[in-house]
Amino acid sequence: MAALLAAHGVSKSYGAFQALRDVSLSISDGEFISIVGPNGAGKSTLVHVLTGLLKPTAGHVHFHGANIAGIGPVELARRGMARGFQLVNIFPALTVRETLAVAAASRLKRIANPFRSLTRDREVRADVEEVADIFNLRHRLDQPASALSQGEKKLLDVASAFALKPQLILIDEPTSGVSTGDKHSIMELLVTAARKAGVRGIIQVEHDMDLVARYSDRIIALQGGAVLANEPPATFFRDPALIAAVVGTRPPSVPHKSAAEARPC
Amino acid sequence: MRIETSVRAVASPAAPPLSRPKGLWALLVIVVAMAALPLIASTYTLTLMVPFFGFAIALLGFNLLFGYTGLLSFGHAMFLGVGAYATAVLTSKLGVRSFELVLLTAIAVSALIALPVGYLCVRYTRIFFGMLTLAFGMLFHSILFKFYGLTGGDQGMRVVRPLLFGMDSAGGKTAFLTGPFYYYALGLLAVLGFVMWRIVRSPFGLHLQAIRENAQKASYLGVQVSRTRLAAFVISAIYGAVGGAILAVSIGLADPEMVYWTQSGNLVFMAVLGGSGSFVGPVIGGLAFVLLHDSVMAATQYWRFVMGAILVLLVIFFPRGIAGIAGDVVARFRKGS
Structure with missing residues (x-):
């Protein structure tokens, strides 16, 4: 192989x-x-x-x-190829939804048009919600990353890498x-995800x-x-x-x- | 071997937006209030508002760089100058009086200058970015100051009253500034404010915020850090130039003082005063600065001292600016009711 x-x-x-x-x-x-x-x-x-x-x-x-x-x-x-880091590496002021959307927007090449609406982008939203579901972060979607527990921050860090698919x-x-x-x-979740x-x-x-x-x-x-x-x-x-x-x-x-x-x- | 995903991607139309549109509403309130102002305010107050519209547009651009991207420019007055001198050259030297053509030229020239300047600056962050932009600003100031034949040196260049939509207006300068030009500049603020709102809420705007928060992490999520910063720099410069064109018409002159580093400092002051953490904060800061500057200057010759003291108190006690204070008051009111 x-x-x-x-x-x-x-x-x-x-x-x-x-x-x-x-x-x-x-x-x-x-x-x-x-x-x-x-x-x-x-x-x-x-x-x-x-x-x-x-x-x-x-x-x-x-x-x-x-x-x-x-x-x-x-x-x-x-x-x-995505990479996760040893130390928690997040965007503190962005919400969980926005953090995952950063990766989704990159993957879906949404950057060329600076006037494109992010809130109406169904593909980005679907990607974000899919990854949030996999990592049990759906209930935290609109919380700022800085408000998450240490374990959740680590999950979000890894989840954002997964949002690149x-x-x-x-x-x-x-x-x-x-x-x-x-x-x-966390390891079980990672392998399952x-x-x-x-x-x-x-x-x-x-x-x-x-x-x-x-x-x-x-x-x-x-x-x-x-x-x-x-x-x-x-x-x-x-x-x-x-x-x-x-x-x-x-x-x-x-x-x-x-x-x-x-x-x- | 690859196991297919068992999670179905289902778009939920009821999902909350990525951020709430309160910034746009706040801008709308300011625009409507300004549109109604000529009904109640004195002519003098209205003449103060035209520079405010210019500053507000420049500040919307400045805050794309400062508040959204995390890059604090100490040389942004350079782009006010680009807009002002483009207006002066076109109207008084080349005889082009159409303000729409003036604006298009200011936009094109500012983008042309911002591309190489930004290309060099956005590779650096924090104090290094600030110092580089300051250096470019001072370089531009020196060019304006020393090339007397081209720029009028310290005398500056006169700005001839432009035509708005191809139409001239009757009456004197004050009637023009408080009448047609007042609404023209306000219209520009409304349109460019809405455009900026779309920009900050786009995936591009989200990437800018990701860069501000953690550039290394952003790059591993596919964000083109330098290219995105450069795009923000150019957009910011364009807004600065449009603001500068309005300022030049309101003053009737483009002079090197408009580009001096203290003017860049004023832009920072206005953004901090209003609150760079919110969309509309710098616009509020611009309004507060214009009114404060006018009243403090009228009250004392030590106005610089008073303005400095206000900035110190603000940074220490209200780092989120007027918009932050207003947000706290609204939140407390909602909690109480």
């Missing part, structure tokens, strides 16, 4: 410092991939390269077969800043090994900018030395799901 996103021999250097060394990976249709590694392993740089924000020093990244090196966020969104979504620690009790419910919205692949950067074990089809471990492992959870968590190298802890107590269960789409 053709890869949705593929990186081949990607390296990234900042002067003498090499942040990524010959990284190759791919994500196929329907996969949920977790990128793990200790601080300084090169996860953030890899995410920036995979999302076209940074040009690799060597190697290339292809999305749907086209090179996306350094294309920037706008073109990335246009081509069908992406084929691939890359999320940096989707549950960071969220209470432990809410983490699994991906299934409903037709997202064909998810890449997450995650430190929480319980979440990684439960939801991933494949785990890519980085260390010192190089790929240390690229394994399904069942194999990954059978190797204590590998886990110790990545997080320095014992394997999580939560059993992982089978690949078929965890697939988002």
Whole structure:
């Protein structure tokens, strides 16, 4: 099956410092991939390269077969890849409806005419309400984003990326800043939303090994900018030395799901 | 493998609008009140209102950049000057007296100047954007001041009374300003106010607000940040030039003082006074400024000190301006009733 996103021999250097060394990976249709590694392993740089924000020093990244090196966020969104951030990243003064409409209006190319009525645009409204329903935000549509709870803000952040109707979504620690009790419910919602919205692949950067074990089809471990492992959870968590190298802890107590269960789409 | 979405997109016609249209109603109230003003107000008051219409139009544009996009320009008087000098050159040097042609020229020239200036400025934000616009404003002021043969230098350029819809009017300057030109300028405010209302409520307007709130996030949602900012800059410049054309006719002169940085400061003052957070706030601010300026100047020679003190008090105690105060009063009244 053709890869949705593929990186081949990607390296990234900042002067003498090499942040990524010959990284190759791919994500196929329907996969949920977790990128793990200790601080300084090169996860953030890899995410920036995979999302076209940074040009690799060597190697290339292809999305749907086209090179996306350094294309920037706008073109990335246009081509069908969305990105969520580690810290809550919202528009505080905009309502939930307006936040989702920002993405919907971009996707539907509504910007060329500055006199077009947004309130009468049924397609934008339908998109907004569809995504709000998926993320249980319908009752909050007319609330300013700043008035939402922390968990709801995180949901809105992710939901706005979904409003682009992406084929691939890359999320940096989707549950960071969220209470432990809410983490699994947010992840469940994310996977369910991906299934409903037709997202064909998810890449997450995650430190929480319980979440990684439960939801991933494949785990890519980085260390010192190089790929240390690229394994399904069942194999990954059978190797204590590998886990110790990545997080320095014992394997999580939560059993992982089978690949078929965890697939988002 | 791809599982089809189970959620059906159903457009609900009963869904609430993205924002309430109270700003448009407030503008309508101001326009109707101004249309009725000649029935009760003195000629002197009416002569004050014509510059207000010019400032109000310029402020609608200024606030597209400041209130909606989050870019505070300290050089926006440059575009007042573009409109004013376009009016002066056309009416007194080239003999073109049609005000419609004057406006079209002012719009075209302001857009031509705003494109390169904006292209350079909108790549920066906050104080850097402010300083760059200030620098361009001062550069334009220097050109007007030093190129005496072309611009009249510190003497400025005379503005000949224009024709409105091809018609000349009988009577003196005051009769023209408080009669046909009063309603013409008010009509322009109404039309351009409505156009601006459509702009801020469009997807383009929403993208401007998203940029103001969080430009990085906006870009990941497909918003062309620099291009959208540049479009706002150009629209804002066009409104400034139309406002400048009205000001030039009301004064009868286009002079470099209109472009000086203190005039840009006045635009900021007016926007803050009225409240840049609301659609109609800057228009209210423009009206309050014109009336305040006139009464304080008449009362004391230290009028700059008084105006400065008012601005300080306003920023500290009423950062949302007159529109914010009015909004709070209305909300309290509704809560109480």
